[in-house]
Amino acid sequence: MRICGIKLGHDGAIALIEAGRLIFCVEREKRGNNRRYQAIDNFDAIVNDLAEHGLDPRDVDLFVVDGAWWRDGLRLRSGAEPVSLQWASYVESHPDGILAPYGGVGLILDGRSFPYRSYPHVTGHLAAAFCTSPFARAGQDAFALIWDGIIFPRLYYVGRGGAQFIEYLFPLIGQVYAAAADHFGPYTSRSSWDDLGVAGKLMAYIALGSADEESIAVFRGLYEERLAATVQHAANYHAESSVDCSLAAIHDFFHASAIRLKAKRAEDVLASFHCFLERLLIQNLTTILQQYPRLPGSRNLCIAGGCALNIKWNSALRVSGLFDAVWVPPFPNDSGAAIGAACSAMAADNGFVPLDWSVYSGPALQCGDVPPEWEATPCSMRDLAVVLASNKPVVFLAGRAELGPRALGGRSILAAATSGGMKNYLNDIKLREYFRPVAPICLEDRAPSIFAPGTPDPYMLFDHSTRAEWRDKVPAIVHLDGSARLQTIPRTSQHEVAELLVEYEKLTSIPLLCNTSANQNGRGFFPDVASACRWGRVKHVWSGGLLWTKRTPN
Known part of the structure; x- marks a missing residue:
């Protein structure tokens, strides 16, 4: 079929x-x-x-x-x-x-x-998350948390025989996180509703700030008063029947917050709001799970919806002790x-049967006319490791594109992480804000010695802390708060990026590289070598055993 x-x-x-x-x-x-x-x-x-x-x-x-x-x-x-x-x-x-x-x-x-x-x-969202999960393959049931832009976080229980809705966790639509940027921080001149990427940018920005209990208490009080209450003025909001009504209530909530927090720095306010939402998520999930102690199967959790791109919440749920295992698909x-x-x-x-799938199931590389000022030479993985070790970034295009929003070695810009200036350089050529992080791609067996927890995470959807003894060795992948959005890959993987990491480790003793998406600002991944060359902000493009290099004018 x-x-x-x-x-x-x-x-x-x-x-x-x-x-x-x-x-x-x-x-x-x-x-x-x-x-x-x-x-x-x-x-x-x-x-x-x-x-x-x-x-x-x-x-x-x-x-x-x-x-x-x-x-x-x-x-x-x-x-x-x-x-x-x-x-x-x-x-x-x-x-x-x-x-x-x-x-x-x-x-x-x-x-x-x-x-x-x-x-x-x-x-x-529920079917994609569960059918791609290891729980479906193992014949296990799971809870599923679905939290998307215009809905409250909804908890389900799902297994091969079917799915049942349990209840929503609290009355805050997922858009609330991005809407905070309309009121605090560097993005107030744009509308979060029109910028689907602002939530991710905000998650990076809060590393500049620190959560404080006074601000968290303000958010908690206003939430209880204006959004969680069952009084009449919140009835339409709770019904989830009107996007406009929900957004109006949220903006009213932030207007009131801004008045009470006007003496605070924006980055601290936003960090506090993030912490408030994370606590609310864990607390209410804990309360609901206590009401369902007799559901069969293991305490597994799938997370999907736009809010599942928040790596800090994913990690908080994973370490909460509420679940035996947590799964987030690479396209949540x-x-x-x-x-x-x-x-x-x-x-x-x-029934909710397992899907046989690979994350590298996107479009194949296309053919295009490479500009004449670029020339190609044969380049093995060993040779490419030497180029990277000389602190030269490379656009790396291999096989079919990754699914979802993260570059996972198929459509990546790779670079050595050993230079403190590499993160700023990569952000500059991609026209990104200085506080945006650059992710590491690391050989799976070496990750625990560099990151905590350093568990296998192949899709960049969890938060890891860079261990203190490695922060000066690989500064380009260390975020402002010491964290890293880690991608791991087994050294036995058949994907070419794994072979490159093995060769780079042999050469430098470092098992990781910077990995950021190969794309123009505001565009999807490069579909071919020609597009990367025409962009031209990285001087080396590798694909299919060839290294394309832009000739220096005489």
């Missing part, structure tokens, strides 16, 4: 599952140097992605469209013709409706009309919604 999942709107993507295996997932931002979070608004993209894999729309048994809260604002087309389409809601309409589909007709592909299903957006936000849509149909027909 071939199932094609489709995510329209921002983070547009197309995924194909065949016989329980993920064949590909193509996010629009990873095509043609498109903008980050690029939407799908023309169904020709679906036809073209299928054709690249030798398929016609008629070869697909089932199309599944991700649910959404909006009903307008996206002008859909098939070729030049406008298309009207309906889909499921954002959240299931009743507790037993997590797998209740909306059945539609009129998905126009290559001039033909196809029927389709649609499941709630939250269902896709809407970049994984097409996979989630397809997994929802798979779960509806067969």
Whole structure:
């Protein structure tokens, strides 16, 4: 059975599952140097992605469209013709409706009309997280925490036999974290609603500050008074029925906070707000779990939704003692919604069974015309390690692109971490703020000696502390608070970046490199060598055993 999942709107993507295996997932931002979070608004993209894999729309048994809260604002087309389409809601309409589909007709592909299903957006997050998890493979059940931009954090219990909603943890939509940036810090001149990347930037910025109990108490008091209370003025907010209503209540909350905290530094206020939310998350989850002591299976947790990109919250949940194991997929936000849509149909027909998948299932590298001032020479991994050891960054393009928002060695800029100025240099060439961190990619078996905890974390979704004796050895990957967003990779991995790390370790005794995404500012990953060369802000590009170098003018 071939199932094609489709995510329209921002983070547009197309995924194909065949016989329980993920064949590909193509996010629009990873095509043609498109903008980050690029939407799908023309169904020709679906036809073209299928054709690249030798398929016609008629070869697909089932199309599944991700649910959404909006009903307008996206002008859909098939070729030049406008298309009207309906889909499921954002959240299931009743507790037993997590797998209740909306059945539609009129998905126009290559001039033909196809029927389709649609499941709630939250269902896709839950299905993608659980079906890709080690718990599904092991036949274990798990809790699933889904916290997305316009919903309260929702807790489910899921296993092969089905899923049940337990309850929401507290009345704060996920957008509250980004909305704080509209009131405090360096991003008040822009709207968090229009900048899907501001939450991640804010997570980096708070390392400049320190949480203090006085500020946390202010946030707690105003939350209890204005958002957690059951009085009439909070009723509409609690109903989650209006995005505008929720945002208005949140901005009112921050206006009141700003008045009481006007003497505080913005970075300290934001650090305190982060700490307030983290405590609220752990406290309320603890309370709810105490009410469900007899649920079968291990205490496993899957986390999904945009808030699952917050590595500090993920780590706090992992060390809380509430769970035996915690799983976050590499595409917890809407970049994984097409996979989630397809997994929802798979779960509806067969239960929440495990998906056979690889994180390197994105688009293959394309061919392009490299500018004539660039020349290619053969370059082994040993040779490339020598280039990196001389403190020269390299754009590293290998195999198919990674799924999700993190560069994991397939579309990366790699550099030695031994120079204190390398982080600033990489931020400068990528036009990023100075306080943004650069992540390490490290051989898995060496990670515990460099980081705490240093556990295997292949997708950069948890927070680690750099051990004191290593901070001066690899300063470029140490964030302002001493932390690092670690990616580990086994030295036995077949991916070429693992071979490079092994060669670099042999040469320098250091088993890690700086790893940041290979892309233009505000764009998706480079789709080909030609794009990286035209960008030209890194003078070396490696791909397929060739090192491309820009010739110095005579």
